[in-house]
């Protein structure tokens with residue numbers, strides 16, 4: 001996995017990775033009844049586990065998911081089958097030949113890493129596709145002929161592929177086509193079966209984990225034991241190879257096999273009798289416990305790092321590591337929860353509480369996505385939530401949902417389902433287009449470029465992961481603990497649950513997520529007393545929900561996020577739940593700096609965004625939706641397959657020149673579905689006007705450049721939005737990644753101006769865009785039709801081309817009269833010494849004012865001493881108010897003069913003072929032991945230091961004594 005720090009590109013996935021099982025919690029686990037242990041601070045892990053009703057036993061019939069499930073089966077899965085047929089099946093064919101001892105080729109594509117096929121974890125794409133196909137077969141077709149036809153195709157294709165997988169398994173159970181068929185990497189190194197289990201930063205155990213999950217799902221869907229048998233043989237090989245010494249004490253670089261082994265353990269218990277599968281979950285626990293331990297005993301030499309969560313024992317973790325790969329982290333945490341469900345390990349539970357708390361409250365985005373940065377696909381720092389470069393891999397959202405489902409299963413608290421629901425409707429569903437044939441890998445929350453989803457990826461972990469999840473979505477709705485029946489999600493559906501001696505048929509009718517009116521028919525075969533627990537979503541913060549049984553209000557007290565209805569249920573009973581769906585304005589935690597002055601909109605479980613497409617193709621990044629604007633919602637059946645939109649008015653345009661306009665917001669999952677891709681899009685929209693830069697002659701100039709990246713904005717450089725710092729891209733930036741060397745930007749003014757200074761505020765993302773190595777200014781000389789360098793103000797002056805971050809770098813120069821000014825910029829290097837590209841947030845040009853004079857400034861100097869006392873520290877405090885129309889750098893100079901009026905000591909300080917602002921400048925020095933006839937003089941010039949000053953005085957001299 002390439003961990004190299006990169007770039008400012010945000011479009012689609014370049015790295016890696018992975019997945020999730022949604023039908024597995026359905027397994028009937030022994031509830032561990034009547035035990036009660038305290039987990040973490042607030043939670044009690046008591047009286048067994050909540051078991052979800054498997055999707056096979058849930059028939060979905062609604063206005064939202066039914067059509068998505070059908071699209072998944074009719075469009076997405078066949079599309080995925082075509083793709084893996086090209087990219088992965090040939091590897092299994094070659095591996096099969098190798099296992100049989102026949103002449104064979106290598107696996108395809110690895111030498112072309114990144115060019116379309118060939119990743120070290122390519123086998124897992126097939127396994128996830130087979131899992132999706134298995135789930136699709138097991139789903140109730142409800143008589144839909146198109147679905148029935150596809151199910152038949154999937155059965156036939158699975159039959160063919162199962163034989164290929166069986167044939168690719170080595171005699172001792174090993175399964176990885178990469179090593180069986182052999183491969184060459186892109187450095188020309190060759191690997192064969194002899195090299196297996198030598199590189200644990202690669203993905204052998206990850207692929208094996210996905211295979212085991214696939215085998216479990218396939219057995220549960222079809223009852224066919226062929227893949228299960230392959231999985232047992234493989235898991236036995238792992239169990240014989242890895243474990244406490246004298247076995248090998250390695251850990252997988254990419255967690256995944258842990259949860260898979262737990263699911264295999266549960267299935268084996270069901271098939272062969274209780275306890276027969278124990279060795280598999282115990283191996284999972286070994287892999288988890290071994291992380292961060294005994295590293296020098298690992299024979300492979302693989303030592304993981306924070307990226308692989310392999311620095312310290314997992315039970316020592318106090319938070320989700322910032323540098324951890326998001327999917328690896330969420331898979332590991334899920335595996336820990338799965339093990340804890342079996343052995344009730346208190347040490348796992350208390351650490352899971354901390355990990356969950358940190359992940360949810362400091363790292364998760366409003367869409368349920370995790371992993372803020374493409375650099376290492378990592379979780380990133382707490383509260384560091386960039387929007388334009390948010391990575392939020394689709395797999396990471398899926399994994400976060402799965403982790404929360406397992407936590408709900410342990411604790412029975414609805415807050416975990418709140419996150420599961422959030423991921424499903426937002427961070428996950430955005431991963432596929434409405435048509436079902438294009439996918440996302442990374443998911444920004446703000447963009448200003450047209451970026452289509454992709455029809456596949458060279459690193460194709462996300463699409464099949466999404467497919468297997470949608471195919472088994474029904475497994476997230478109902479659950480049971482003893483006699484308690486849980487309704488966790490509101491999706492129109494039917495199921496039958498055994499409670500006591502009764503079979504209870506539940507039929508749910510709703511138009512969720514568009515409205516919150518839900519009806520549940522509860523029909524037991526015989527009247528029975530049992531609790532029905534309805535989850536009240538965490539987004540329903542106002543407490544205005546109502547719950548009725550047969551028209552009568554019932555107690556709506558919340559316990560762990562559920563309303564419990566305890567009664568003797570009889571056939572025909574009806575529960576009605578009303579969840580008012582008001583439009584909510586979400587404010588980010590105040591520690592999330594980039595969302596300051598911004599708001600997100602949510603209605604029910606759906607997070608909204610503004611997209612240029614529904615807003616006359618205007619750049620919605622500039623919209624300001626003020627706090628008091630009235631918002632309305634409206635269902636639009638013809639828009640984006642039917643969505644409820646949010647409407648209101650926004651301020652649009654440039655700061656200080658806003659026009660009121662209507663806006664339309666759509667659910668985030670639905671963005672980027674119009675022919676040419678989404679134009680601009682923003683989730684966290686400004687609700688406060690951004691800090692405003694006073695206009696200069698640049699504000700009306702026409703900008704041009706040698707190159708601007710397609711996702712950046714040349715017009716950002718004079719949009720008059722004040723940056724917070726050099727990383728602030730919230731109001732767009734100019735960038736020229738991945739051009740190196742010299743590039744330029746240019747202003748063409750509306751007429752000739754006389755100019756004498758210019759201010760530039762550099763952009764850097766610390767990756768592909770760095771502070772420049774140098775720059776200069778040239779003006780267009782109309783007389784000779786050539787570009788000429790600007791010149792120093794006078795013979796004492798040097799041009800100052802600053803490259804400092806987080807401030808305006810001001811350059812003053814000898815006045816010129818021109819119609820065009822050009823800024824040449826040479827790219828800087830990153831920390832590794834590699835030349836990168838450059839970027840600008842604002843570039844201002846100041847018209848020369850001949851009276852850069854005392855009259856434009858209010859200057860006041862005072863001293864800490866009333867006389868020159870020998871040996872004392874003299875401190876001169878000067879305040880300067882800039883009454884000019886533009887930013888000016890000023891220099892306060894404190895000089896010590898002897899009796900001959902010769903300067904013998906000097907101290908100075910410079911500050912940049914915005915138009916209208918006041919700054920304080922303190923400077924001074926220690927006085928000599930004899931100060932007879934000495935004087936101290938304070939005066940203020942233009943400029944940033946003595947060498948750059950044009951020596952234009954802007955104050956009268958103040959003298960002591």
Ligand SMILES: [Zn+2]
Pocket residue numbers: 016017018393394395396441460461462463465
């Ligand atoms: Zn992925």
